[in-house]
Amino acid sequence: MAPETTSRPRLAPGCRLNERASQPRVLLMPERALRLNGPSLEIVERCDGTHTVQQIVSELQKLYSQAEPQKVEQDILGYLALLNEKRALDFE
Amino acid sequence: MSASISTPLALIAELTHRCPLHCVYCSNPLELTRRDSELPTEAWARVFREAAELGVLQADFTGGEPLARPDLSQLIRAARAAGLYVSLITSGLPLDEKRLDDLAQAGVDHIQVSFQGACEQSSLEFADAGVFAQKLRVTKWIKRHRIALTLNFVIHRQNLDQLEEMLALAEQIIPGRVEFAHVQYYGWAFSNLRSLLPTRAQLDRSLEFLKKAEELLRGRIRVEYVVPDYYAKYPKACMGGWGRKLMLITPRGDVLPCHAAASLPDMKFENVAEKPLRTIWHESPSFQKFRGEEWMPEPCRSCDRRSLDFGGCRCQALLLANDATVTDPVCSLAPQRHIVDELLAEVNAAPTMPVIAGEPTKIEWIYRSNRM
Ligand code: SF4
Numbered sequence: 334m335a336p337e338t339t340s341r342p343r344l345a346p347g348c349r350l351n352e353r354a355s356q357p358r359v360l361l362m363p364e365r366a367l368r369l370n371g372p373s374l375e376i377v378e379r380c381d382g383t384h385t386v387q388q389i390v391s392e393l394q395k396l397y398s399q400a401e402p403q404k405v406e407q408d409i410l411g412y413l414a415l416l417n418e419k420r421a422l423d424f425e
Numbered sequence: 426m427s428a429s430i431s432t433p434l435a436l437i438a439e440l441t442h443r444c445p446l447h448c449v450y451c452s453n454p455l456e457l458t459r460r461d462s463e464l465p466t467e468a469w470a471r472v473f474r475e476a477a478e479l480g481v482l483q484a485d486f487t488g489g490e491p492l493a494r495p496d497l498s499q500l501i502r503a504a505r506a507a508g509l510y511v512s513l514i515t516s517g518l519p520l521d522e523k524r525l526d527d528l529a530q531a532g533v534d535h536i537q538v539s540f541q542g543a544c545e546q547s548s549l550e551f552a553d554a555g556v557f558a559q560k561l562r563v564t565k566w567i568k569r570h571r572i573a574l575t576l577n578f579v580i581h582r583q584n585l586d587q588l589e590e591m592l593a594l595a596e597q598i599i600p601g602r603v604e605f606a607h608v609q610y611y612g613w614a615f616s617n618l619r620s621l622l623p624t625r626a627q628l629d630r631s632l633e634f635l636k637k638a639e640e641l642l643r644g645r646i647r648v649e650y651v652v653p654d655y656y657a658k659y660p661k662a663c664m665g666g667w668g669r670k671l672m673l674i675t676p677r678g679d680v681l682p683c684h685a686a687a688s689l690p691d692m693k694f695e696n697v698a699e700k701p702l703r704t705i706w707h708e709s710p711s712f713q714k715f716r717g718e719e720w721m722p723e724p725c726r727s728c729d730r731r732s733l734d735f736g737g738c739r740c741q742a743l744l745l746a747n748d749a750t751v752t753d754p755v756c757s758l759a760p761q762r763h764i765v766d767e768l769l770a771e772v773n774a775a776p777t778m779p780v781i782a783g784e785p786t787k788i789e790w791i792y793r794s795n796r797m
Protein backbone atom coordinates (compact mmCIF):
# COMPACT_ATOMS: atom_id res chain seq x y z
CA MET A 334 0.00 0.00 0.00
CA ALA A 335 1.40 3.41 -0.97
CA PRO A 336 1.33 5.76 2.03
CA GLU A 337 -0.55 9.08 2.14
CA THR A 338 1.89 12.00 2.18
CA THR A 339 0.27 13.31 5.35
CA SER A 340 0.49 10.04 7.32
CA ARG A 341 3.16 9.55 9.95
CA PRO A 342 5.05 6.29 9.51
CA ARG A 343 6.01 4.55 12.71
CA LEU A 344 7.92 1.31 13.20
CA ALA A 345 5.48 -1.45 14.13
CA PRO A 346 5.48 -2.91 17.66
CA GLY A 347 8.57 -5.07 18.15
CA CYS A 348 10.48 -3.57 15.21
CA ARG A 349 13.52 -1.49 16.04
CA LEU A 350 17.07 -0.61 15.14
CA ASN A 351 19.82 -2.58 16.82
CA GLU A 352 21.54 -0.75 19.62
CA ARG A 353 25.13 -1.99 19.48
CA ALA A 354 27.32 0.71 18.01
CA SER A 355 29.99 -1.80 17.03
CA GLN A 356 27.64 -3.66 14.66
CA PRO A 357 26.32 -2.61 11.25
CA ARG A 358 22.90 -0.97 11.55
CA VAL A 359 20.02 -3.37 11.02
CA LEU A 360 16.27 -3.21 11.42
CA LEU A 361 15.28 -6.00 13.77
CA MET A 362 11.88 -7.66 13.65
CA PRO A 363 10.44 -11.09 14.46
CA GLU A 364 12.62 -13.80 12.89
CA ARG A 365 14.26 -11.32 10.58
CA ALA A 366 16.87 -8.60 10.31
CA LEU A 367 17.11 -6.07 7.50
CA ARG A 368 20.47 -4.52 6.77
CA LEU A 369 20.27 -0.75 6.35
CA ASN A 370 22.54 1.28 4.08
CA GLY A 371 22.86 5.11 4.05
CA PRO A 372 19.50 6.24 2.64
CA SER A 373 17.42 3.40 4.12
CA LEU A 374 18.86 4.16 7.54
CA GLU A 375 18.03 7.87 7.09
CA ILE A 376 14.46 6.88 6.26
CA VAL A 377 13.99 4.36 9.07
CA GLU A 378 15.40 6.77 11.66
CA ARG A 379 12.62 9.19 10.75
CA CYS A 380 9.84 6.59 11.04
CA ASP A 381 9.09 7.64 14.60
CA GLY A 382 5.44 8.60 14.31
CA THR A 383 6.21 12.33 14.35
CA HIS A 384 7.58 12.93 10.82
CA THR A 385 5.03 12.91 8.01
CA VAL A 386 5.87 11.17 4.75
CA GLN A 387 6.11 14.63 3.17
CA GLN A 388 8.68 15.74 5.76
CA ILE A 389 10.76 12.61 5.29
CA VAL A 390 10.75 13.17 1.55
CA SER A 391 11.83 16.79 1.73
CA GLU A 392 14.51 16.12 4.34
CA LEU A 393 16.03 13.37 2.23
CA GLN A 394 15.80 15.47 -0.90
CA LYS A 395 17.93 18.04 0.91
CA LEU A 396 20.31 15.37 2.18
CA TYR A 397 20.74 13.86 -1.29
CA SER A 398 20.60 17.08 -3.22
CA GLN A 399 22.60 15.74 -6.16
CA ALA A 400 19.93 13.14 -6.85
CA GLU A 401 16.82 13.80 -8.92
CA PRO A 402 14.17 14.93 -6.34
CA GLN A 403 11.41 12.97 -8.00
CA LYS A 404 13.48 9.80 -7.98
CA VAL A 405 14.20 10.30 -4.26
CA GLU A 406 10.50 10.61 -3.56
CA GLN A 407 9.64 7.49 -5.54
CA ASP A 408 12.33 5.46 -3.81
CA ILE A 409 11.11 6.56 -0.39
CA LEU A 410 7.47 5.77 -1.14
CA GLY A 411 8.48 2.35 -2.51
CA TYR A 412 10.61 1.59 0.52
CA LEU A 413 7.91 2.63 2.99
CA ALA A 414 5.37 0.44 1.16
CA LEU A 415 7.79 -2.49 1.33
CA LEU A 416 8.33 -2.10 5.08
CA ASN A 417 4.57 -1.84 5.53
CA GLU A 418 4.04 -5.08 3.66
CA LYS A 419 6.63 -6.83 5.83
CA ARG A 420 4.60 -5.53 8.77
CA ALA A 421 7.56 -3.55 10.02
CA LEU A 422 5.82 -0.19 9.59
CA ASP A 423 2.44 1.35 10.39
CA PHE A 424 1.06 4.54 8.84
CA GLU A 425 -0.51 6.58 11.63
CA MET B 426 41.22 -27.74 5.35
CA SER B 427 38.55 -26.25 7.52
CA ALA B 428 35.43 -24.74 6.00
CA SER B 429 35.06 -20.98 6.19
CA ILE B 430 33.07 -20.14 9.27
CA SER B 431 30.21 -17.67 9.13
CA THR B 432 28.77 -15.50 11.87
CA PRO B 433 25.85 -16.91 13.82
CA LEU B 434 22.75 -14.70 13.61
CA ALA B 435 20.50 -16.15 16.25
CA LEU B 436 20.76 -17.96 19.51
CA ILE B 437 18.04 -20.34 20.58
CA ALA B 438 18.02 -20.33 24.35
CA GLU B 439 16.21 -23.35 25.77
CA LEU B 440 15.85 -21.89 29.23
CA THR B 441 14.20 -24.90 30.82
CA HIS B 442 12.54 -28.18 29.94
CA ARG B 443 9.85 -27.66 32.55
CA CYS B 444 6.41 -27.16 31.00
CA PRO B 445 2.82 -27.50 32.17
CA LEU B 446 1.75 -28.90 28.78
CA HIS B 447 2.26 -32.32 27.18
CA CYS B 448 2.24 -31.69 23.43
CA VAL B 449 2.32 -34.80 21.28
CA TYR B 450 4.69 -33.06 18.86
CA CYS B 451 7.04 -31.45 21.37
CA SER B 452 10.54 -31.06 19.90
CA ASN B 453 12.25 -31.48 23.26
CA PRO B 454 14.42 -34.56 23.61
CA LEU B 455 12.83 -37.62 25.16
CA GLU B 456 15.27 -37.24 28.00
CA LEU B 457 14.58 -33.96 29.76
CA THR B 458 16.95 -31.85 31.84
CA ARG B 459 16.10 -31.50 35.53
CA ARG B 460 15.52 -28.19 37.19
CA ASP B 461 18.54 -28.44 39.45
CA SER B 462 20.87 -28.75 36.43
CA GLU B 463 19.55 -25.60 34.75
CA LEU B 464 21.97 -22.74 34.10
CA PRO B 465 21.63 -19.93 36.65
CA THR B 466 20.78 -16.34 35.71
CA GLU B 467 24.39 -15.07 35.71
CA ALA B 468 25.56 -17.86 33.42
CA TRP B 469 22.89 -16.97 30.85
CA ALA B 470 23.77 -13.28 31.16
CA ARG B 471 27.38 -14.09 30.28
CA VAL B 472 26.23 -16.29 27.37
CA PHE B 473 24.18 -13.40 25.96
CA ARG B 474 27.17 -11.06 26.12
CA GLU B 475 29.42 -13.63 24.44
CA ALA B 476 26.82 -14.28 21.75
CA ALA B 477 26.46 -10.58 20.96
CA GLU B 478 30.27 -10.26 20.75
CA LEU B 479 30.21 -13.09 18.24
CA GLY B 480 27.73 -11.18 16.05
CA VAL B 481 24.45 -12.75 17.15
CA LEU B 482 21.53 -10.32 16.71
CA GLN B 483 18.58 -12.22 18.09
CA ALA B 484 17.86 -14.47 21.03
CA ASP B 485 14.85 -16.79 20.95
CA PHE B 486 13.78 -17.74 24.45
CA THR B 487 12.15 -21.11 24.36
CA GLY B 488 11.88 -24.29 26.39
CA GLY B 489 9.97 -26.13 27.77
CA GLU B 490 8.02 -23.15 28.93
CA PRO B 491 10.27 -20.12 29.57
CA LEU B 492 7.65 -18.72 31.98
CA ALA B 493 8.54 -21.59 34.30
CA ARG B 494 11.69 -19.64 35.12
CA PRO B 495 11.01 -17.12 37.88
CA ASP B 496 14.02 -15.07 36.69
CA LEU B 497 12.62 -14.60 33.16
CA SER B 498 12.45 -10.80 33.45
CA GLN B 499 16.07 -10.69 34.56
CA LEU B 500 17.08 -12.89 31.64
CA ILE B 501 15.27 -10.60 29.20
CA ARG B 502 17.00 -7.59 30.75
CA ALA B 503 20.37 -9.27 30.46
CA ALA B 504 19.85 -10.16 26.79
CA ARG B 505 18.66 -6.64 25.98
CA ALA B 506 21.62 -5.14 27.83
CA ALA B 507 23.89 -7.30 25.69
CA GLY B 508 22.26 -5.74 22.62
CA LEU B 509 20.09 -8.67 21.51
CA TYR B 510 16.56 -8.69 20.11
CA VAL B 511 14.50 -10.89 22.41
CA SER B 512 11.72 -13.20 21.28
CA LEU B 513 9.74 -15.20 23.79
CA ILE B 514 8.20 -18.43 22.52
CA THR B 515 5.50 -19.46 24.93
CA SER B 516 2.33 -21.43 25.51
CA GLY B 517 1.04 -18.45 27.51
CA LEU B 518 0.95 -20.42 30.74
CA PRO B 519 1.40 -19.50 33.54
CA LEU B 520 0.98 -15.81 32.77
CA ASP B 521 -1.12 -12.96 34.13
CA GLU B 522 -1.30 -9.27 33.26
CA LYS B 523 1.03 -8.23 36.05
CA ARG B 524 3.77 -10.60 34.98
CA LEU B 525 3.36 -9.58 31.35
CA ASP B 526 3.84 -5.95 32.43
CA ASP B 527 7.13 -7.02 34.04
CA LEU B 528 8.28 -8.78 30.87
CA ALA B 529 7.37 -5.74 28.80
CA GLN B 530 9.25 -3.47 31.22
CA ALA B 531 12.25 -5.75 30.93
CA GLY B 532 12.18 -5.16 27.18
CA VAL B 533 10.88 -8.28 25.48
CA ASP B 534 10.58 -7.39 21.77
CA HIS B 535 8.40 -10.17 20.43
CA ILE B 536 6.13 -12.85 21.88
CA GLN B 537 5.08 -15.90 19.94
CA VAL B 538 2.07 -17.73 21.32
CA SER B 539 1.63 -21.24 20.02
CA PHE B 540 -1.79 -22.78 19.43
CA GLN B 541 -2.76 -26.44 19.18
CA GLY B 542 -5.74 -25.52 17.03
CA ALA B 543 -8.70 -23.15 16.93
CA CYS B 544 -10.71 -24.63 19.80
CA GLU B 545 -10.39 -25.91 23.35
CA GLN B 546 -10.84 -29.50 22.20
CA SER B 547 -7.57 -29.26 20.25
CA SER B 548 -5.67 -28.17 23.35
CA LEU B 549 -7.10 -31.07 25.31
CA GLU B 550 -6.39 -33.57 22.56
CA PHE B 551 -2.89 -32.48 21.52
CA ALA B 552 -1.48 -30.90 24.69
CA ASP B 553 -3.50 -32.77 27.27
CA ALA B 554 -4.40 -29.41 28.84
CA GLY B 555 -7.31 -27.00 28.43
CA VAL B 556 -5.36 -23.83 27.67
CA PHE B 557 -7.14 -22.31 24.69
CA ALA B 558 -9.10 -19.66 26.60
CA GLN B 559 -5.95 -18.60 28.46
CA LYS B 560 -4.08 -18.20 25.15
CA LEU B 561 -6.81 -15.89 23.85
CA ARG B 562 -6.57 -13.76 26.98
CA VAL B 563 -2.80 -13.58 26.66
CA THR B 564 -2.92 -12.37 23.06
CA LYS B 565 -5.31 -9.57 24.11
CA TRP B 566 -2.96 -8.45 26.86
CA ILE B 567 0.05 -8.51 24.55
CA LYS B 568 -1.72 -6.26 22.07
CA ARG B 569 -1.92 -3.53 24.73
CA HIS B 570 1.88 -3.29 24.74
CA ARG B 571 4.25 -2.31 21.98
CA ILE B 572 5.44 -5.88 21.60
CA ALA B 573 5.37 -7.81 18.31
CA LEU B 574 2.92 -10.69 18.42
CA THR B 575 3.08 -13.92 16.42
CA LEU B 576 0.38 -16.57 16.49
CA ASN B 577 1.91 -19.94 15.79
CA PHE B 578 -0.48 -22.69 14.76
CA VAL B 579 1.14 -26.09 14.87
CA ILE B 580 -0.59 -28.05 12.13
CA HIS B 581 -0.72 -31.76 11.30
CA ARG B 582 -2.96 -34.57 10.17
CA GLN B 583 -5.50 -34.16 12.99
CA ASN B 584 -6.13 -30.41 12.76
CA LEU B 585 -5.52 -29.48 9.11
CA ASP B 586 -9.26 -29.36 8.67
CA GLN B 587 -9.42 -26.42 11.11
CA LEU B 588 -7.40 -24.02 8.93
CA GLU B 589 -10.43 -21.91 8.19
CA GLU B 590 -11.14 -21.41 11.90
CA MET B 591 -7.47 -20.67 12.57
CA LEU B 592 -7.52 -17.98 9.91
CA ALA B 593 -10.71 -16.50 11.41
CA LEU B 594 -9.01 -16.41 14.78
CA ALA B 595 -6.01 -14.59 13.28
CA GLU B 596 -8.32 -12.04 11.64
CA GLN B 597 -9.99 -11.45 14.95
CA ILE B 598 -6.74 -10.99 16.91
CA ILE B 599 -4.69 -9.26 14.15
CA PRO B 600 -1.17 -10.13 15.24
CA GLY B 601 1.74 -8.75 13.20
CA ARG B 602 2.57 -12.23 12.05
CA VAL B 603 0.92 -15.63 11.87
CA GLU B 604 2.79 -18.83 11.32
CA PHE B 605 1.22 -22.07 10.15
CA ALA B 606 3.92 -24.54 11.01
CA HIS B 607 3.65 -28.17 10.09
CA VAL B 608 5.01 -30.42 12.77
CA GLN B 609 8.63 -31.34 12.27
CA TYR B 610 9.29 -34.96 13.06
CA TYR B 611 11.80 -35.05 15.88
CA GLY B 612 11.59 -35.79 19.58
CA TRP B 613 8.05 -36.59 20.70
CA ALA B 614 6.66 -35.82 17.26
CA PHE B 615 8.65 -38.68 15.77
CA SER B 616 7.13 -41.00 18.36
CA ASN B 617 3.67 -39.95 17.11
CA LEU B 618 4.67 -39.77 13.45
CA ARG B 619 1.93 -41.95 12.02
CA SER B 620 -0.81 -40.01 13.76
CA LEU B 621 0.63 -36.63 12.73
CA LEU B 622 1.74 -36.97 9.10
CA PRO B 623 -0.94 -35.55 6.80
CA THR B 624 -2.15 -37.25 3.64
CA ARG B 625 -1.10 -35.88 0.27
CA ALA B 626 -4.66 -34.64 -0.32
CA GLN B 627 -4.72 -32.82 3.04
CA LEU B 628 -1.37 -31.22 2.32
CA ASP B 629 -2.36 -30.02 -1.15
CA ARG B 630 -5.58 -28.53 0.19
CA SER B 631 -3.73 -26.79 2.99
CA LEU B 632 -1.13 -25.26 0.68
CA GLU B 633 -3.82 -23.90 -1.59
CA PHE B 634 -5.67 -22.46 1.38
CA LEU B 635 -2.57 -20.87 2.86
CA LYS B 636 -1.65 -19.23 -0.42
CA LYS B 637 -5.09 -17.61 -0.48
CA ALA B 638 -4.78 -16.58 3.16
CA GLU B 639 -1.48 -14.88 2.40
CA GLU B 640 -3.12 -12.82 -0.34
CA LEU B 641 -6.11 -12.00 1.82
CA LEU B 642 -4.00 -10.76 4.73
CA ARG B 643 -1.32 -8.95 2.72
CA GLY B 644 -0.40 -5.64 4.34
CA ARG B 645 -2.29 -6.53 7.52
CA ILE B 646 -0.68 -9.71 8.82
CA ARG B 647 2.55 -11.35 7.69
CA VAL B 648 1.74 -14.99 6.90
CA GLU B 649 4.40 -17.67 6.95
CA TYR B 650 4.20 -21.40 6.66
CA VAL B 651 6.43 -24.37 7.20
CA VAL B 652 5.73 -27.49 5.14
CA PRO B 653 6.64 -31.06 6.06
CA ASP B 654 9.60 -31.98 3.88
CA TYR B 655 8.58 -35.64 3.74
CA TYR B 656 6.44 -34.55 0.79
CA ALA B 657 9.08 -32.36 -0.82
CA LYS B 658 11.43 -33.25 -3.62
CA TYR B 659 14.43 -31.90 -1.76
CA PRO B 660 15.07 -31.56 1.96
CA LYS B 661 14.91 -28.30 3.90
CA ALA B 662 18.15 -26.51 4.65
CA CYS B 663 17.97 -27.53 8.28
CA MET B 664 18.91 -24.59 10.56
CA GLY B 665 20.25 -22.84 7.45
CA GLY B 666 23.08 -25.36 7.37
CA TRP B 667 25.00 -27.02 10.18
CA GLY B 668 26.97 -24.45 12.18
CA ARG B 669 26.23 -21.63 9.76
CA LYS B 670 23.60 -19.36 11.26
CA LEU B 671 22.18 -20.71 14.47
CA MET B 672 23.14 -22.31 17.70
CA LEU B 673 21.02 -23.74 20.43
CA ILE B 674 21.85 -23.82 24.11
CA THR B 675 20.16 -26.44 26.25
CA PRO B 676 18.89 -25.77 29.78
CA ARG B 677 22.13 -27.13 31.23
CA GLY B 678 24.33 -25.10 28.90
CA ASP B 679 25.35 -27.55 26.21
CA VAL B 680 25.82 -25.82 22.86
CA LEU B 681 24.17 -27.63 19.95
CA PRO B 682 24.00 -26.99 16.21
CA CYS B 683 20.28 -27.88 16.19
CA HIS B 684 17.34 -29.03 18.31
CA ALA B 685 17.80 -32.72 17.83
CA ALA B 686 21.59 -32.90 17.70
CA ALA B 687 21.70 -34.45 21.15
CA SER B 688 20.16 -37.56 19.62
CA LEU B 689 23.17 -38.11 17.35
CA PRO B 690 25.48 -40.87 18.52
CA ASP B 691 29.18 -40.32 19.35
CA MET B 692 28.74 -36.56 19.63
CA LYS B 693 30.22 -34.68 22.49
CA PHE B 694 28.85 -31.22 23.09
CA GLU B 695 30.72 -28.47 24.86
CA ASN B 696 29.22 -26.56 27.73
CA VAL B 697 29.17 -22.78 28.19
CA ALA B 698 30.52 -23.27 31.70
CA GLU B 699 33.74 -24.72 30.31
CA LYS B 700 34.56 -22.67 27.23
CA PRO B 701 33.78 -19.29 25.70
CA LEU B 702 31.04 -19.37 23.07
CA ARG B 703 33.40 -18.10 20.39
CA THR B 704 35.74 -21.05 20.86
CA ILE B 705 32.84 -23.47 20.81
CA TRP B 706 31.36 -21.97 17.63
CA HIS B 707 34.69 -21.95 15.80
CA GLU B 708 36.45 -25.00 17.04
CA SER B 709 34.26 -27.56 18.73
CA PRO B 710 34.24 -30.94 16.94
CA SER B 711 30.43 -31.07 17.10
CA PHE B 712 30.11 -27.86 15.08
CA GLN B 713 32.90 -28.85 12.71
CA LYS B 714 31.55 -32.32 12.08
CA PHE B 715 28.94 -31.47 9.43
CA ARG B 716 30.04 -27.94 8.60
CA GLY B 717 30.84 -27.26 4.95
CA GLU B 718 31.03 -30.04 2.39
CA GLU B 719 33.92 -32.24 3.46
CA TRP B 720 31.69 -34.72 5.27
CA MET B 721 29.21 -35.16 2.42
CA PRO B 722 28.54 -38.54 0.86
CA GLU B 723 27.30 -39.08 -2.68
CA PRO B 724 24.91 -38.07 -4.20
CA CYS B 725 25.26 -34.76 -2.25
CA ARG B 726 28.99 -34.39 -2.87
CA SER B 727 28.50 -33.88 -6.61
CA CYS B 728 25.02 -32.33 -6.45
CA ASP B 729 24.35 -28.73 -7.53
CA ARG B 730 21.96 -28.18 -4.66
CA ARG B 731 24.50 -28.88 -1.94
CA SER B 732 25.05 -25.17 -1.24
CA LEU B 733 21.27 -24.67 -0.95
CA ASP B 734 20.16 -27.49 1.35
CA PHE B 735 23.53 -28.70 2.69
CA GLY B 736 22.48 -32.31 2.22
CA GLY B 737 19.43 -31.90 4.44
CA CYS B 738 19.03 -32.72 8.09
CA ARG B 739 21.48 -34.96 9.96
CA CYS B 740 18.98 -35.87 12.64
CA GLN B 741 16.40 -36.86 10.05
CA ALA B 742 19.01 -39.07 8.39
CA LEU B 743 19.59 -40.74 11.73
CA LEU B 744 15.91 -41.14 12.58
CA LEU B 745 14.93 -42.52 9.19
CA ALA B 746 18.00 -44.33 7.88
CA ASN B 747 19.69 -44.97 11.19
CA ASP B 748 22.84 -43.24 9.95
CA ALA B 749 23.49 -39.52 10.55
CA THR B 750 26.08 -39.30 7.77
CA VAL B 751 23.95 -40.23 4.76
CA THR B 752 21.96 -37.96 2.43
CA ASP B 753 18.71 -36.92 4.11
CA PRO B 754 16.25 -39.71 3.13
CA VAL B 755 13.52 -37.19 2.27
CA CYS B 756 15.60 -36.15 -0.76
CA SER B 757 14.28 -37.71 -3.95
CA LEU B 758 17.89 -38.46 -4.95
CA ALA B 759 18.76 -40.23 -1.69
CA PRO B 760 19.44 -43.96 -1.83
CA GLN B 761 17.16 -44.33 1.23
CA ARG B 762 14.18 -42.39 -0.16
CA HIS B 763 12.20 -45.64 -0.24
CA ILE B 764 11.93 -45.48 3.56
CA VAL B 765 10.01 -42.21 3.32
CA ASP B 766 7.92 -43.45 0.41
CA GLU B 767 6.89 -46.51 2.38
CA LEU B 768 5.89 -44.34 5.34
CA LEU B 769 3.89 -42.05 3.09
CA ALA B 770 2.15 -44.98 1.42
CA GLU B 771 1.17 -46.22 4.85
CA VAL B 772 -0.24 -42.92 6.14
CA ASN B 773 -2.02 -42.19 2.87
CA ALA B 774 -3.81 -45.53 3.02
CA ALA B 775 -4.94 -45.01 6.62
CA PRO B 776 -8.22 -43.12 7.26
CA THR B 777 -8.13 -39.58 8.72
CA MET B 778 -10.23 -38.82 11.76
CA PRO B 779 -11.01 -35.13 12.19
CA VAL B 780 -11.29 -33.78 15.71
CA ILE B 781 -14.94 -33.26 16.57
CA ALA B 782 -15.81 -30.53 19.06
CA GLY B 783 -16.21 -31.94 22.54
CA GLU B 784 -15.12 -35.43 21.63
CA PRO B 785 -11.69 -36.93 22.08
CA THR B 786 -10.29 -39.00 19.22
CA LYS B 787 -9.40 -42.62 19.79
CA ILE B 788 -5.76 -42.09 18.92
CA GLU B 789 -3.27 -43.54 21.35
CA TRP B 790 -1.00 -40.54 21.69
CA ILE B 791 2.34 -40.64 23.35
CA TYR B 792 2.15 -37.44 25.38
CA ARG B 793 5.30 -35.54 26.25
CA SER B 794 6.03 -36.41 29.85
CA ASN B 795 7.13 -33.94 32.50
CA ARG B 796 9.18 -36.53 34.29
CA MET B 797 12.78 -35.47 34.72
S1 SF4 C 1 4.98 -29.64 25.76
FE1 SF4 C 1 4.14 -28.23 24.19
S2 SF4 C 1 4.24 -26.21 25.12
FE2 SF4 C 1 5.56 -27.59 26.34
S3 SF4 C 1 7.61 -27.33 25.46
FE3 SF4 C 1 6.70 -29.08 24.42
S4 SF4 C 1 5.70 -28.18 22.58
FE4 SF4 C 1 6.14 -26.49 23.97
Ligand code: SF4
Pocket residue numbers: 659660724725726728729730731732734735736737752753756757758759
Ligand atom coordinates in the same frame (compact mmCIF):
# COMPACT_ATOMS: atom_id res chain seq x y z
S1 SF4 D 1 21.45 -35.07 -3.17
FE1 SF4 D 1 22.05 -34.02 -1.29
S2 SF4 D 1 22.58 -31.92 -1.94
FE2 SF4 D 1 21.44 -32.89 -3.64
S3 SF4 D 1 19.32 -32.24 -3.30
FE3 SF4 D 1 19.57 -34.25 -2.29
S4 SF4 D 1 20.14 -33.74 -0.18
FE4 SF4 D 1 20.42 -31.88 -1.39
